[in-house]
Amino acid sequence: MITLSSDFGSPYPAAMKGVICRATDARIEDIAHDFPRQDVRAAAFWLTQTLPYFPPAVHCVVVDPGVGTDRDALVVRAGEHALVGPDNGVLLPVARELAANETDTADAFEVFTWAYDDPASTTFHGRDVFAPAAAAVHDTGVDNLEARTETTPTDDYVDLRFPAASVDGDDATGEVLVVDDFGNAVTNIPGEVLADRFGGTIEVDGRDAPVCRAYAAVDRGQRLVTVGSHGNVELAVNRGRGDEAFGVSAGDTVALSL
Amino acid sequence: MITLSSDFGSPYPAAMKGVICRATDARIEDIAHDFPRQDVRAAAFWLTQTLPYFPPAVHCVVVDPGVGTDRDALVVRAGEHALVGPDNGVLLPVARELAANETDTADAFEVFTWAYDDPASTTFHGRDVFAPAAAAVHDTGVDNLEARTETTPTDDYVDLRFPAASVDGDDATGEVLVVDDFGNAVTNIPGEVLADRFGGTIEVDGRDAPVCRAYAAVDRGQRLVTVGSHGNVELAVNRGRGDEAFGVSAGDTVALSL
Amino acid sequence: MITLSSDFGSPYPAAMKGVICRATDARIEDIAHDFPRQDVRAAAFWLTQTLPYFPPAVHCVVVDPGVGTDRDALVVRAGEHALVGPDNGVLLPVARELAANETDTADAFEVFTWAYDDPASTTFHGRDVFAPAAAAVHDTGVDNLEARTETTPTDDYVDLRFPAASVDGDDATGEVLVVDDFGNAVTNIPGEVLADRFGGTIEVDGRDAPVCRAYAAVDRGQRLVTVGSHGNVELAVNRGRGDEAFGVSAGDTVALSL
Structure with missing residues (x-):
């Protein structure tokens, strides 16, 4: 199986x-082709x-x-999965996840550069470099990457790590990583900080908000704080947009008083 | 085959x-993932x-x-099809259609609750409850739903029926069920009321509009009334948006004088 | 394999x-379902x-x-590919491409009308005419189109050719064919006119713009001219929208002074 992810639209x-x-x-x-345009961190x-839910694939x-x-173009082997893409960090966070899921060690991934000739276009390497590379990697098999003449092991690549939130007693400060299509603001604050707050209230940027397991636990249009499917704190509105109600965008700082 | 429908976007x-x-x-x-958000009736x-055009599937x-x-989570058997989703009515109208198509009896569907343990998330049952249930139902087979320990037959579920239009002589009153991506306003008024009106004119909310079989039967930008692919009266504009030209949105009342 | 393209949205x-x-x-x-609505030339x-990159398909x-x-409904045989769609020109440019790729002769395609009975709807021939035709053509095989009773060879069909740019010494005048999802304005001016200009500057509609192979060759937000993946001159902005920066839309004239 080959999955495709991009910010190409259509x-x-x-x-x-x-x-x-x-x-x-x-x-x-298809995973998605509407990742926020040219936003490497959001895509990562x-x-x-998404990718860790798939069976082994390219x-x-x-x-x-x-x-x-x-x-450079990179190929990353992470467990039984292979990742193909540009050397800008976009592959690294999920490489760690896939490696950790399959080997219990987030560092157990291997990075290769993928050599390519001058392609037909300088503006569409998705078509001219990465798609052919993905097909080649698929048919070679993730265990045989070394057998391809295009591959060279490397430890000189662009890395990317999501910023860590800081948790200090009853104060947690983090940032909005992405806003999803529903308008939920996904932060980097680990959901564990809310573990014993469900049913109660916390302060978000100085204003009270209820802590709930379900969006529908509050009235339509009301704000809430929950733990999203990613395991992080999420700012949301029942049947509305959390980003607007909390006044935040991707990259903004969020301060919780628990 | 498993089909996927949601309002999740990407x-x-x-x-x-x-x-x-x-x-x-x-x-x-994929059927669609951009159903109007949290709009159970539009999705239904x-x-x-869409689903009745498919061969038997989950x-x-x-x-x-x-x-x-x-x-609750529900599984519905309708003919050789199975439907998996939440107990909010969204599955019921199509269950009747599928049952009627395959058995000539719209009531010939069976509803089961699907028991699930507390899932990994409280906000993404699509991933943690319904996708696993769909895969399990697919591999068990629609004829063997009773063999799954998760299933319990029930007649206590949320039903949903589209409102009926009223037709009285030359007056028909209904409402807009959905507006499609073209801007066509799809009503619940049966297309039969227009049967002998093609080529003529009727009144929609007090204003004249021609009754046509094809959008292109009128000039670009002009209003028309037609029977859409769903068999209902549709308010449209040739190469434009019917909802704007007729000033209607989903849920609005529409009155025709034939 | 059957590919699907439309302006239907969802x-x-x-x-x-x-x-x-x-x-x-x-x-x-799926190729795309969000082609600019009712815009036959953009879709063409x-x-x-897109289609020439596929293996033989319907x-x-x-x-x-x-x-x-x-x-009319048409079926076109172009090399080992078949195209199915309405007689409005949308199939012709790609038919020439496919024929030229496979036979070295752009005229080596054959057009057939596809006879169809009155379908279930007058507004959704995608469902009622073209999808069934595509499935039938697929199972009959592109070499056996004549064996279908629905097909009649024809040379009476709507043709469509993209307008040609004019190149006269250091002046090239063309038009914007489409604007892509990134905002890149794709012209009909052949990329060869920029062959020895990379690294330099040309005038676009009287204003200077650098000629670059990569979007990232200029600072974020800056204008550039490049050769897109289609081989034509493209007006772009690094991480921004070229159509806005150059003030052009599909159909607008573009004049280059090289």
Whole structure:
């Protein structure tokens, strides 16, 4: 199986699918093609929320503001999964997750550069570099990456780690990592800080908000704080947009008084 | 085959696909993931316009404003199809359609509750409850639902029926069920009321509009009334938005003078 | 394999998929369903950028402002590919590309009308005419189109050719064919005019702009001119929208002084 992720919108991903279908019979599943444009960190976050649910696969990821520059193409082996994409950090957080899930060691992933000739275009490496690489990796097999002449092991790559929240007694400070399509503001504050607060109230940026397990635990249009499906603290509104109600966007700081 | 429908936007449906792909080799086809958010009635309508065209399949539907509350998870057997989703009515109209298509009896569907343990999250039962249930139902087979320990037959579920239009001589009154992506306002008024009006004119909310079989029967930008692919009266504009030209939104009343 | 392209948005394409899945086990891949609405030329352009990358397939295309009128349904054989769609020109540019790729002769395609009975709806031939036709063509095989009673060879069809740019010494004048999801303005001016200008500057509509191979060759938010993945001159902004920065929309004239 090959999965596809990008910030391409439409219809460019279809050209990638065509290239893959010409090269292999592998099943293709789309993760998303509407990741926030050229936002490497947001894409890296969403990959950690989606790819680990898949069985072993080759995951082709193209969020690549440096396309056409001399940035490398990478292949990462993480457990039985392979990740293919640009060397800008987007692959690293999910590589750690996949490695930790399969080997109990988040460092148990291996990074290779993938050598490519000058492609047909300097603006669409998704079609001309990464899709062919994903098909080749799929048919070679994740255990045989070393057998490909294109691969060279490397430890010189761009890394990316999500910022850590700080928790100090009853104060937790973090930031909004992404806002999802519902308007839920996903923070980097671990959900454990709310463990014994459900049914009660905390302060978010100085204003009270109830702590609930379900959006529908408050009236329609009301604010709440919950633990999202990612395990982090999430600022939400029942049937509304948490980002607007809490006045936050991706990257903004959030302070909780528990 | 398993189909997926939700109001999740992107990329949450990918996590559901991963869960299903881990559990079964079943083919997955997306119906839509942009149903109007938390709008159970609109989703129920669109399911009646899409699922009956499929061969027998397991249809996983997650439009679920009550996620994390104590609402039940349901599995419905309708003909050779199975529907999996929350107990909020969203499955019922299409269950009647599927049952009627396959058995000539709209009541020939069976509803089961699907017992589930506390899932990993209280906010994403699509990933943690409904996707695993759909995979399990697929591999068990729609004829063997009773064999699953999770299933209990029930007739205590939330039902949903679309409001009926009233037709009285030359007057028909109904409401807009949904507005589609083109801007066509789909009403609940049966298309038969227009049967001998094509080529003529009727009044919609007191203003004349031509009755046409094709959008292009009027000039670009002009209003028309037609019978849509759903068989109901539809308010449209050739190459434009009917909802804006007729000044209506989902839920609004529409009065026709034939 | 059957590919699907339309301007339907969501969820109408799902009904087409259901119809196809009932008729054949063929793999289905989506090209795009958000082509600019009722814009035959834009759809025709995007098809040339996507379908040629696929292995031989049946491509079902529904951008069809004339649905329900007496316009014909067509099937086109181009190399080992078949195209199915309305007779409004949308299939012709990609038919030439596919024919040229496989036979070295852009005229080596064959057009057939596809006879159909009055379908269930006058507004959704994607579901009622083109999806069934695509499934039938797939199972008959592109080499056996003549064996279907529905097909009649024709040379009386609506053609469509993209306007040609004019290049005269150091002046090139063309137009914007489409604006992509990134905001890149794709012109019809062949990329060869920029061949020895990379690293330098040209004038676009009287204002200087650098000529670059990569978007990231200029600072964030800065304008540039490049050759896009389609091989044509493209007006872009690094991590921004070229259409806004250059003040152009699809159909606008663009003048380059090289």
